[in-house]
Amino acid sequence: MRIAVVGTGYVGLVTGTCFANSGNTVTCLDINADKIARLSRGEIPIYEPGLEEMVERNAAAGRLQFTTDAAAAIRDAEVVFLAVGTPPAADGSADLSALWKVVDSIALFLHQHAVVVTKSTVPVGTCAGIEKRLRERTGRDCRVASNPEFLKEGAAIEDFQKPDRVVVGARTAEVVDVLRNLYMPFLRTENPFLAMSPESAEMTKYVANALLATKISFINEVANLCERMEADIDDVRRGIGHDSRIGFAFLFPGVGYGGSCFPKDVQALAAMAREKGVVPRVLSAVHETNLAQKLVMGEKIDAHFGGNLRGRKIALWGLAFKPRTDDIRDAPAIDLIERLLAGGATVTVFDPEAMGNVRAIYGDRLAYAAGPMDALDAADCLAIVTEWGDFRRPDFQEMGRRMKSRTIFDGRNLYVPSEMRTHGFIYHSIGKIPVQPA
Numbered sequence: 001m002r003i004a005v006v007g008t009g010y011v012g013l014v015t016g017t018c019f020a021n022s023g024n025t026v027t028c029l030d031i032n033a034d035k036i037a038r039l040s041r042g043e044i045p046i047y048e049p050g051l052e053e054m055v056e057r058n059a060a061a062g063r064l065q066f067t068t069d070a071a072a073a074i075r076d077a078e079v080v081f082l083a084v085g086t087p088p089a090a091d092g093s094a095d096l097s098a099l100w101k102v103v104d105s106i107a108l109f110l111h112q113h114a115v116v117v118t119k120s121t122v123p124v125g126t127c128a129g130i131e132k133r134l135r136e137r138t139g140r141d142c143r144v145a146s147n148p149e150f151l152k153e154g155a156a157i158e159d160f161q162k163p164d165r166v167v168v169g170a171r172t173a174e175v176v177d178v179l180r181n182l183y184m185p186f187l188r189t190e191n192p193f194l195a196m197s198p199e200s201a202e203m204t205k206y207v208a209n210a211l212l213a214t215k216i217s218f219i220n221e222v223a224n225l226c227e228r229m230e231a232d233i234d235d236v237r238r239g240i241g242h243d244s245r246i247g248f249a250f251l252f253p254g255v256g257y258g259g260s261c262f263p264k265d266v267q268a269l270a271a272m273a274r275e276k277g278v279v280p281r282v283l284s285a286v287h288e289t290n291l292a293q294k295l296v297m298g299e300k301i302d303a304h305f306g307g308n309l310r311g312r313k314i315a316l317w318g319l320a321f322k323p324r325t326d327d328i329r330d331a332p333a334i335d336l337i338e339r340l341l342a343g344g345a346t347v348t349v350f351d352p353e354a355m356g357n358v359r360a361i362y363g364d365r366l367a368y369a370a371g372p373m374d375a376l377d378a379a380d381c382l383a384i385v386t387e388w389g390d391f392r393r394p395d396f397q398e399m400g401r402r403m404k405s406r407t408i409f410d411g412r413n414l415y416v417p418s419e420m421r422t423h424g425f426i427y428h429s430i431g432k433i434p435v436q437p438a
C-alpha cells in the first residue's frame with residue numbers, strides 16, 4: 001500500500017517506519033526542512049531504541065522516504081496518516097492549528113479514494129470536522145478515520161508492532177477494511193482490532209491516558225500521606241497490588257507524570273467536559289495533584305538546606321520525562337531545575353540521552369557531566385528524577401567518596417532505604433520515612 005505520514009515526530013516517524021517495515025511504500029512529510037534533510041541523510045532526530053536501524057534498512061530498500069513536498073507525498077497515497085502535534089492551548093484545550101493547516105494543504109492533492117487517518121490525539125468531533133473541511137475544500141465526500149496511537153516512547157517500535165489492541169473509528173466497512181488490512185501483520189497473535197465510530201475512537205485515547213494519569217496521581221497522593229503516617233508506600237503497594245481487582249501497573253509513586261501526552265490529554269479532556277457542561281472534578285484533581293507532585297522533591301531539598309540553596313552544589317540524574325527517551329517535554333526535571341536555579345544553587349546534570357535537549361534550553365546555566373559519577377564531584381546532594389537503568393546499581397562507595405555530603409533525594413525509589421543507611425547516606429525517597437546514616 002502507498003502511505004503518506006504527515007508529521008515526522010515521535011509518533012509519525014515510528015508509524016511510517018513500521019508500516020514501511022511491513023512492506024508498504026511510505027513517504028514521511030514534515031514542514032521542518034532541517035528534520036527532513038537529516039532523516040534523508042539517515043540521521044535520526046530523536047532517540048528511540050531500535051529506530052535508527054529500522055529507518056536505515058527500509059530507506060535503503062526504497063520503501064521509506066522523507067520530503068517537505070506535500071504534493072509529492074500526498075498525490076499517490078492510498079492512506080494519509082496525520083501525526084502532527086496537538087499541544088495544549090492556554091485554556092488546556094488541544095491546539096489544532098497544525099492539524100487544520102495540514103488538512104488544508106493535503107486537500108489540494110488528495111486522491112479521491114484516499115483514506116485520511118488521524119493518528120494525532122484529537123478532541124472528539126475532530127474527524128467529523130475534517131470530513132466537513134475536506135468536503136468544502138475538495139467539493140466531494142472524503143474518507144476519514146480515527147486511529148489513535150497508544151505507543152509508549154522508549155518502547156515505541158515494540159508497542160507499534162505488537163499493540164495490545166488497534167482502535168479504528170470509521171463510518172464505513174470499506175474504510176475499516178483498509179485499516180484492518182494495513183494492521184494485519186501486527187495482529188498475528190490475535191490481539192484485537194476494535195472498530196467503532198470516530199467519536200468513540202477519539203474518546204478512547206483520552207480516556208486511556210486520563211485513567212493512567214489518575215492512577216499515578218492517586219498513588220502519589222497516597223505516598224505523600226504514607227510519609228506523614230510512617231507507613232511505607234512499597235508495602236502498601238504490594239498490599240493492594242495483589243488484589244486482582246487492583247493490580248500493580250502504573251501504581252509507582254514518583255515525581256509526577258510528564259511528557260507530551262498525559263499532562264496535555266488530561267487537560268484537553270477536562271476542557272471538552274467543561275465545554276459540554278460536565279464538571280471534570282476527577283480530571284481537575286488529577287492535574288492539580290500532578291502539578292503539586294512535581295514540586296515535592298524541590299520542597300524536600302529546600303527544607304533539607306534550611307530554605308537556603310545559595311551556593312549549594314546539586315547533582316541531578318535523569319532529565320528525560322521517563323527512561324529510554326530523549327523527550328523532555330513537561331519533564332519533572334525541568335520544574336526541579338527551575339526551582340534549584342531560582343534558589344541560587346549550582347546544578348550539574350546527567351542523562352544518557354536527553355542532555356542535548358536540555359542544553360538547548362539552559363546552555364551554560366547548568367553544568368553537564370560526562371557520566372553519572374562525574375556529576376557527583378563535591379555535590380551537597382544528589383537528586384534522582386528519571387529511573388534510567390544506568391542509575392539502579394551504582395557503586396555507593398564511589399558515590400560517597402565523590403560527594404561532599406552523602407545525601408540523596410530519590411524521586412523514583414530506586415534503592416533500599418536500609419541499605420542506604422548502611423552505606424552512610426541520608427536517603428529521602430517518595431512515600432517512605434527518610435533514613436539517616438547508621
Ligand SMILES: NC(=O)c1ccc[n+]([C@@H]2O[C@H](COP(=O)([O-])OP(=O)(O)OC[C@H]3O[C@@H](n4cnc5c(N)ncnc54)[C@H](O)[C@@H]3O)[C@@H](O)[C@H]2O)c1
Pocket residue numbers: 006007008009010011012029030031032035083084085086098101102119120121122149150151152153260261
Ligand atoms: N509522543 C507520544 O508518545 C505519543 C503517543 C501517542 C499519541 N501521541 C500524539 O501524536 C501526536 C504527535 O505527537 P509527537 O510526540 O509525535 O509530536 P512531535 O512534536 O514529536 O511531532 C510533530 C511533528 O509534526 C510536524 N508538523 C507540524 N506542523 C506540520 C505541518 N503543517 N505539516 C507537516 N508536519 C508538521 C512537526 O515539525 C513535528 O516534526 C500528538 O497529537 C500526540 O498527542 C503522541
